[in-house]
Amino acid sequence: MFTEWQGTRVFAFAASGPGVADFLQLSLGREIEVLAGPVVDPGYRPWSVDDLLEPSWVEREADTQAPKLTGPVYRLQRRCGFVHMRSFLATCQRLERAHRESQRPEIEARVIHEVGHDYDRETPFLELNPDWFAFAPRENRLFADWERSSAANARIYEHWAFDIKDYEERGRRHLEFIPRPIKMPTKQLLVEEGVSVHRLMERIEAVDVEIGLPFAWFFLMTHGHWVDPRVGEAIAGGLRAGRVRLPAPNAAVLLDWADKRYLF
Numbered sequence: 001m002f003t004e005w006q007g008t009r010v011f012a013f014a015a016s017g018p019g020v021a022d023f024l025q026l027s028l029g030r031e032i033e034v035l036a037g038p039v040v041d042p043g044y045r046p047w048s049v050d051d052l053l054e055p056s057w058v059e060r061e062a063d064t065q066a067p068k069l070t071g072p073v074y075r076l077q078r079r080c081g082f083v084h085m086r087s088f089l090a091t092c093q094r095l096e097r098a099h100r101e102s103q104r105p106e107i108e109a110r111v112i113h114e115v116g117h118d119y120d121r122e123t124p125f126l127e128l129n130p131d132w133f134a135f136a137p138r139e140n141r142l143f144a145d146w147e148r149s150s151a152a153n154a155r156i157y158e159h160w161a162f163d164i165k166d167y168e169e170r171g172r173r174h175l176e177f178i179p180r181p182i183k184m185p186t187k188q189l190l191v192e193e194g195v196s197v198h199r200l201m202e203r204i205e206a207v208d209v210e211i212g213l214p215f216a217w218f219f220l221m222t223h224g225h226w227v228d229p230r231v232g233e234a235i236a237g238g239l240r241a242g243r244v245r246l247p248a249p250n251a252a253v254l255l256d257w258a259d260k261r262y263l264f
Contacts, residue, residue: 002039003069007031009077011161020147021086023157027164028081032071080164085143088164092137092175099172100133107132138262139177142222145253150214159183159213178264179223185210189217191230197238200231215250224263233258 012026040046076082100107110125126132136144146156162177185207191200204217207227211220221227236258238244239251246254 002036003033004036004066005029005031005033005071006066007072009163010074013157015155016084016086019086020152020156021089021143023085023155025083025085025157025162025164026081027077027083028074029077030072030074032073033069034066035069036066077164079166083162083164085162088175088177089140089143092139095173095175096135096137097133100135104133137176138222138264141262142179142219142264145222145257146219149218149250149253150247151216151219154213159211159216160219179219181220181223181226183211185220185226188225189220189227189231191228191234197234197244200234201238201244204231204235214247215253218250218254218257222257222263229261229263 007030010028010030012028014024014026016022016024107125111122112125112128113122114120143156146152151159159182161180161182163180164175164177166173166175168174189203189207204227207217207220208214211217217227218232221229221232232254235244235246236254239246239255245251
């Protein structure tokens with residue numbers, strides 16, 4: 001038999017300055033050790049090490065009543081249990097910039113070959129992607145969008161926690177997060193067939209009121225679950241056509257997002 005640690009995560013925050021990213025995040029795991037199951041399935045012969053490391057015969061559904069052995073134990077998450085967010089974002093940007101700079105000779109030599117009915121042409125990759133070396137990770141964009149929107153009057157950590165991952169793969173360090181809403185709307189906002197942009201405006205306003213934050217719907221949309229990204233696309237189209245209006249800072253954020261989307 002083998003055991004596993006299961007549990008949830010608890011987040012705590014402390015301001016370190018007036019800026020949107022000037023805060024510390026503490027991430028604690030609240031875990032219990034449970035008896036997971038047999039090392040080898042008696043009715044199934046393992047064919048690889050992966051079968052032993054990730055046994056498919058062990059039930060991990062939420063309602064599975066695995067025998068509890070020890071816990072709960074509270075402990076810092078490895079490598080990302082204590083994070084200064086401004087430093088984290090600076091490192092995200094630095095790692096991305098260094099990775100892209102390491103590819104510069106290859107990127108500068110890359111061409112896109114297009115063949116059509118009456119044309120055959122090659123276009124330099126950087127001519128089609130002039131911002132390649134100025135790319136901003138989605139983590140940095142989220143904080144920049146918060147800072148220039150009407151949500152900026154609230155501290156971001158009052159509404160979001162950040163599930164941070166810090167790992168290495170193929171010799172490259174990866175640093176990223178998934179934002180987790182602290183308060184969630186009662187239901188998802190999806191795009192129904194034939195719905196008007198004016199009706200969508202009413203619904204996003206209702207989301208903002210429910211969450212208690214201006215422009216909350218936009219940041220829930222970047223998360224990708226609670227607000228369908230097609231809502232943002234439809235409202236951006238309405239803004240361009242002059243059919244609807246948003247506060248100028250929020251309109252600028254949404255239109256920039258529609259031109260160059262990011263999601264978590």
